[in-house]
Amino acid sequence: MTVNNDSTDDPMDGWFPESVAARYDDPGGENDSAAIDPAMELLAQLADGPVLEFAVGTGRIAAPLALRGLRVSGIELSGAMASRIAAKPGGESVEVHIGDMTSTRVDGEFALVCLVFNTIGNVTTQDGQVAVFENAASHLRPGGRFLVEVGVPDVRRLPPGQDTVPFAVNDAGDGGGYVGFDRYDVATQQFTSTHVTVSCDGSGSFRRIPFRYVWPAELDLMARIAGMRLESRWAGWDRSDFTSDSVKHVSVWQKPTG
Template identity: 70%
Template structure:
């Protein structure tokens, strides 16, 4: 955390205390995670401008910009967005602070993208439809909207169970446990994180809403888009019944 900084409630679920460690090079910012995403996004942008919804700390946008793709961003959390300018090349990325369901930026884009499960941070169906509509409103005709999001782990739950473990990582000073708690009647779930250290512990629960691929295809149709690609990962591997993630691309018609 930056010296003297405190969490601002307007930053939502990603305040300063989360932003401070978000770019851990061992996690989602590792080159083996970022590079395949940037490769595919650069190819889909095809030389045109791109808009990242929920741009975060720029872990994808900054290297994509370095590949010659002009990138703009929308981000709710100032604590996250403030870190973009600290990165080499980040000063070339224009970020608008706002909600990705409704915030508009000038111009038309070849590609709008939303990665790392962030569509699920919008916890109503209407809100998720608004994300699709907002993406479509920023696209030029024939432009593409990409979402990366996990497939719900409901198949791992026997009757009567509502919780799925995600990660258990003990160490000498304590450890970490992560688990997801599902309500299948509402399609809501919480991602729960328990961290224990020698100095104590912390519990954090983040609400999400899951949507199946077919539901997202309908959201896209409502917004004037149609499915163009669906892969199981950034490597364009086929999406199948055992896939744990979708990387889906819709085209504005």
């Protein structure tokens, strides 16, 4: 197997350089309309004013929201990802700011700040994750909401002595396939997500991304530090009940009105 490394990537784009951005909107998974439409419905219901998306990426959420007539801004660290937004329907009206969601400021007050698709975990320190909540709160108008979508840490599947959990094994049916697995350090709440893709001709790619996993109760404490309180928590965009068996959650914290 040969592994292709893209030497043209800009190191300032971190874990989402041009080589990743070019494939990010390929069909499948979280980029399909079937996955995005339920998110659109809930976000549009919560947004009774301007929206700010942290880690706006290629605009898969921001552009459809703007197409609904909402004023949408975004913060994105990767210029390669952000460069794709304008080409999407509605994307031309999204105001994009290149920067770090822990500290970058956007003018104005917002009714909703959102951070989706596990991206809070891309911030790999607890202090950094607290800074994300504080930055969200500083952008919200009184009564505004901060929404986060993130998976529940999968450490219940770890028996003693094991630190790795596979989350995807896909056979392409033509001699190729994809394997994804997470490796956890439960002492530090650090984990790495590894993605291995092999094509039918034997070529392939290998990508490893660091994360910090975070529990729902820990996120609630971060919100309290930032001056917000939990308003709602669901198991998904359909507002289904969050239980001990839920694999992810969509949580909403509100900034006080007074």
